Amino acid sequence: MTKRQNEDDIVRVDFGFKRLLAETVEGDLANFCYQCGACVGDCPAATYSEEFNPREIMLKVLYGLEDELLGPDSVIWECTNCYACHERCPQQVKPVEIVISLKNMLAARGDAPDVVNRVIHTFETTGRTVPYSPAIDKQRAKFGLPPMGEVPMDEIQALLEPATEGEAT
Ligand code: SF4
Ligand code: SF4
Numbered sequence: 001m002t003k004r005q006n007e008d009d010i011v012r013v014d015f016g017f018k019r020l021l022a023e024t025v026e027g028d029l030a031n032f033c034y035q036c037g038a039c040v041g042d043c044p045a046a047t048y049s050e051e052f053n054p055r056e057i058m059l060k061v062l063y064g065l066e067d068e069l070l071g072p073d074s075v076i077w078e079c080t081n082c083y084a085c086h087e088r089c090p091q092q093v094k095p096v097e098i099v100i101s102l103k104n105m106l107a108a109r110g111d112a113p114d115v116v117n118r119v120i121h122t123f124e125t126t127g128r129t130v131p132y133s134p135a136i137d138k139q140r141a142k143f144g145l146p147p148m149g150e151v152p153m154d155e156i157q158a159l160l161e162p163a164t165e166g167e168a169t
Helices: 003-009 015-022 044-048 054-063 066-070 084-088 095-108 114-126 134-142 153-160
Strands: none
Touching (some): 015 054, 084 095
16 A cells, blocks of 8 residues: 555544544533444434435534535534433433534535525524414414414524624523
């Protein structure tokens, strides 16, 4: 094996990206992941997708592989945010919160999928992630539920305002 081939085999840790990611996740616990795979067992995305695997995502996070985590082929959006991995992880690494931070990074770069952008727009304009329709209230009535109430848009918009410097987030 040549020296050049050896260099190509080396995976270099990107500490800069790891630090950037750590700033967005409370507790910065990613380094405690010991690759046990417990987060994979109950992960619905891993069950139904050939590409998505939270343990593999955590391995890429450990190495800081920004291009693979946030590249055009990123599988991050397949995560359903169900929090099963959060409950299963023996190290309390909070893999789902790391995945959410990665999604937020992609969205901030304008690289969220169209379907996600549509949900964001619907939420910003109506306070709901799914547009209201009278059929929803009819369905609720069948289950004895009251009609959906008004959404307090002023409160939603206040929450969506970026925090000013020095203000608690
Ligand atoms: S939150 Fe995402 S990564 Fe975690 S178990 Fe659910 S789908 Fe899988
Ligand atoms: S995130 Fe937790 S459950 Fe998943 S591989 Fe790492 S230590 Fe194991």
